[in-house]
Amino acid sequence: MARVALVTGGQRGIGAAISEGLKAAGRTVVASYAGNDAAAAAFTERTGIPCYKFDVSDFTSCAEAVEKIEAEVGPVDILVNNAGITRDGTMKRMTREMWDSVIDTNLGSCYNMAKLVWDGMSARKFGRIVNIGSINGQAGQYGQVNYAAAKSGIHGFTKALAQEGARLSITVNAIAPGYVDTEMVRAVPADVLEKIIARIPRGRLGTAEDIARGVVFLTGDDADFITGSTLSINGGQHMY
DSSP, rough: OOOOOETTTTTTTHHHHHHHHHTTTEEEEEEEEESSSHHHHHHHHOOOOOEEEEOTTHHHHHHHHHHHHHHOOOOEEEEEEEOOOOOOOTTTOOHHHHHHHIIIIIIIHHHHHHHHHHHHHHHOOEEEEEOOOHHHHHOOTTTOHHHHHHHHHHHHHHHHHHHHGGTEHHHHHHHHOHHHHBBBHHHOOOOOOOOHHHHOOOOOBBBBBHHHHHHHTTTTTTOTTTOSEEESSSSSSOOO
């Protein structure tokens, strides 16, 4: 039976590419989403991948969703913590709500989801967890102290949890994407985008599929000797 993979934020952008890549690799994939019912329905219709709506920042919401997914689809063997938001602003303008919402969604969700699938993975002696970090968690970024802190925290979370999972045959790794050709990045003013691309040695933005290929590799059955690692997929922009 195909392993079940759960991808948070898995029906748009990078998350959608990850979901589709895992399905193409033979996994049974489910995706989570936060609010856009029409977009989720369209994604499911196009790909056949079911979507479950819940708030990844709320532990109770996550617990109810995981229980439902495991009852309807099967035990989760692969978890991809991809869901994330931005609430950018300099320290002068950043409110506590902007800080809390990004930390809770981007970093807190990694705890929520890993906690809920951990016992099952431990009992089955198999698990693959991939946490999606960011180049801005490695290098920092002006106006993103909340986002950079959350993504940097993901890298520490990954290394610590990997040590707990190693003896249980659960691998825990991270991917740190660079600037990827998504709607959010394409909304950047053209002159700013040109400067961003000029700093990427490969001379282009990444694609969502570039990130998805990394996830497929790290979640494979034969990737069992790779754990606690961060795979930087950024075209050479930040060599860390």
